[in-house]
Amino acid sequence: MIATIPIIYSYSTAPGQSATAQEFVSQWLHRGMQSLSVSKYWNDLPFYNAYERLSQIEADIGPADSLDADKPNEIAVQNAVALLKILQQYRIAPARLTASAGGGIGIAFLQGLKRALIEVYNEGDLTATLSSGPGGPEVWEFDSRNDALIAAVERIGVYLSSAAA
């Protein structure tokens, strides 16, 4: 078998879904490893990748997001870093980071058929969206105070870990 440069990965994670290898490993880490010994490296790897992606977004390099929106400014990046630190503590790994259509940074989460998105705007405010419920998506706004970030992370953690809707 010959290995080639792994530029593009395509795995099937579930019927109707696909993910990059990084996302696949990230999901595997948080779903399938409960029976394994607790590894700090594996737990933190999705976050190292997230910080790297954030640096790429900030420097406007890496995969293009094809958006006409304003590129993330310093406020959005600072708030995204604060959010990632809390997510790491709660071990809720983002599936993807992108430049946000609304001007800022989008942090997406995926657990089975459940999806959540936090948009960190250049103006300093944030919104969170939980999707997959029969009643449509649930959206709320919050600010960048630490307790507000923690409350949002906890709400997303509860949503992603609850049984499928």
Place this chain on the structure above:
Amino acid sequence: MPYRYENPPVVEGLIDIRALLPATITTEHLRAAIFPSIKEQYPVQERQVAFQTAFTFGMSVGASAEQKDTGSAFKSQENNQIFQARLDGFTLSRLKPYQSWPDLRQEAQRLWKLYAAVAEPVSITRVAVRYVNRIEIPTAEFDYRHYFRTLPEVSSDLPQSLSASFMQLQFPAVHGREAVVLTQATVPPSAPGTYSMMLDIDIFKETPNGISDGELWSLLELLRNQKNEFFEGCITDTTRLLFGAREEY
């Protein structure tokens, strides 16, 4: 045949001990009793939280999730040594730069003594040694067999070129060997034109009857030796050269 390496590819070596604690022990108690004794070496303290799903059955069926405080992680200033004191046990992780097994074991013994004095475990239910290795192949195009001896086998009727792979093998505890979960997976390369493969060996003994404190450290030594056998059994001499294999002992 064990080797000694100048640059071992270890990104994490850990000792994990799961224990059953008395119901009276709380995470606040663990934190308050342990942190003052270790804050010099592990000044950074983080609360650990897990989310749990609760199912209810009765007149109606439902599910809800709640968060639970599971313990604390205490980190060294450099963030490369992490001690987790949880309600379900204890883990000591050493990240890069990895030092040595005797260093890891000695520190684990010291911290376990402290943890056991505070947590008063009723029994030890699982003991593990886990090593996560990141093997950097200095070329992006290569034959897997030149570097690895445990491989995913692709039918000759299929294309032989792979851009990524993920393989997990679970070996049962038989013939005097303990159970092993071996994971080999590609991760994004650290530099263009290279290839990065994780080789993760988690070897453990699990028993409902409990493991006595007396046999704990000899068992960990046994697990570490078996981990080395698995590691060497997965790689080739070409791979060993990447780590600077310099002598056998």
